[in-house]
Amino acid sequence: MGAMTTTRGRLQVALQAAFDRLAPGADPVLRPSEHADLQSNGALALARTLGRSPRDLATEVAAAPELAGWCRAEVSGPGFVNLHLADHFLTGQLDRLSGDPRLGVPAAAEPATYVVDYSAPNVAKEMHVGHLRTTIIGDALCRMLAFAGHDVRRENHLGDWGTPFGMLIEHLLEIGEQEAVEELSVGDLDTFYRQARASFEARADFREASRRRVVLLQQGDEETRRLWSVLVAESLAYFDDVYTRLGVLLTDDDVVGESFYNDALAGVVADLDAAGLLVESDGARCVFPPGFAGRDGEPLPLIVQKSDGGYTYATTDLAALRDRVDRHHADRILYVVGAPQHQHLEMCFAVARSAGWLPASVEATHVAFGSVLGADHKMFKTRSGDTVKLVTLLDEAVARARLALGERAAHLDEADRHALAGTVGIGALKYADLSTDRTRDYVFDFDRMLAFEGNTGPYLQYAHARICSLLRRAHTDAGARPGALQVATPEEHHLALALLAFPEALDGALGDAAPHRLCQHLYELAGAFTTFYERCPVLRADDPATRDSRLRLAELTGAVLACGLGLLGIGAPERM
């Protein structure tokens, strides 16, 4: 299936033919419309260059034979062409959709290999709100890209290396391995880390031991490495538990931690040196990519080796970038990382380009996102000022969902009720994160995200559940026949348009890694359905043909909603 099979694609081709006759290659400027199904604004732009009246041009476009029979076009205002798709055309398009597991989404014309870097928690440190957005957004992008037909390599750049590990291992030894494993396995990473930190700050002997331990770790001392791997394994088990509860795709197979690049770091520095990019400054070895300035307008360095000989996260990031191009043959690399890291990542990209590690054919993109804010519009913190544990957030979302479900779920048994609360609570949490422009900070509000009104997860899930209920009744009541589709009423027309716009909504969301565009579309689809549902009787339709057709419309809507929610990593319950 190519682009021509999408409804908008068909229109684009027809209009292009009309515009080519006016001026070869002229853009029809096909856009959504409030006054029609779609509109073409191309005549307005063309009028100046051709020195003709925009209305004349629009009139010629509207008369295009390519549109005849399936699309009514009328000139409006200063030179808009309003386009109304014929119901029989929509019917035909929907017919092709209903047997299609891809729901009209064409397989990517140019499948690419994507490396998606996201989540990246730190070993022996609690996952907190800071990991919420990267994990949720990254997961949704992976699902959407894979569905669109791309090869997706998930990478969890685990923080499993660095100077803190001397301290963490010493702490593990002090409290005893048994006790440490117990603490970490129940997910009490905070206590573990904090106690280690406290000992480090309070005691000189502990600091000294920690420093020695870091050296041992880096030298590959066997026992030290074993202790380190205990920390990593126990933390990973905990993270996996959180990922399972969150419902994201990440597994241990996706972990490519910082330690993975240890052996490559010296090579990174040596190769930068060989390329003549290294500059020594105050004892540190740096690269100064052009175009980056710090305080006082001084050139800004990317430090790849500290004056004490140690490497930095910049070195690791460069090694990872290199690896992703060489080993994965990535065409595009997405970094789902908070906005404050923007300059750092851009510098890494610039250095990698200069060094020839990131060829022009490979695109590296910072998929930046804003901070999570509390109701006071300040960084989301607990009342005591601590960072909020991610699991606390998940617990509360589920508990609140259960409360909100209330008597609705009374008929379910305990296991089902528990599962439903999980799907609704976690879905609400994720949808709230995904449904606004990721670059903005967002205000975290349980009450709003769990509301059943408005652009929320529960609203979409509810729309889906109603459809399932309708279909269940249809089967028990009379047995649905696979009748012919018909689009007749304005509500059916509107719903059909929304159903057929799913592919381009996904395409738009993937275009700039913006899941909220898909959310927006699903919300509009659910709205179109509920209006249809209110005004067009389905089971009580006047005649069997209408009933069967409307059942098929409902079925399609349910399929698209479930698919769309699935691409966001959100479940679509059949009852709620």
Add this chain to the structure above:
RNA sequence: GCCCCCGUAGCUCAGUCGGAUAGAGCAGCUGCCUUCUAAGCAGACGGUCGCAGGUUCGAGUCCUGCCGGGGGCGCCA
């Protein structure tokens, strides 16, 4: 001091390559359940798109300056 992001209705947010009267939801107001899940639907109300210039037939959108909020800026990661 330099750089990045943000500023749209009382609140939370959409607004795609510059197009018609700037759209939703919430809150408040008016209707609609003997009928497929009312956790819903329909309607009215609500705006100097931070401010001031500029480009354009046309600016929430592009450019410049300013104001306000957040963030970053050499050896933590």
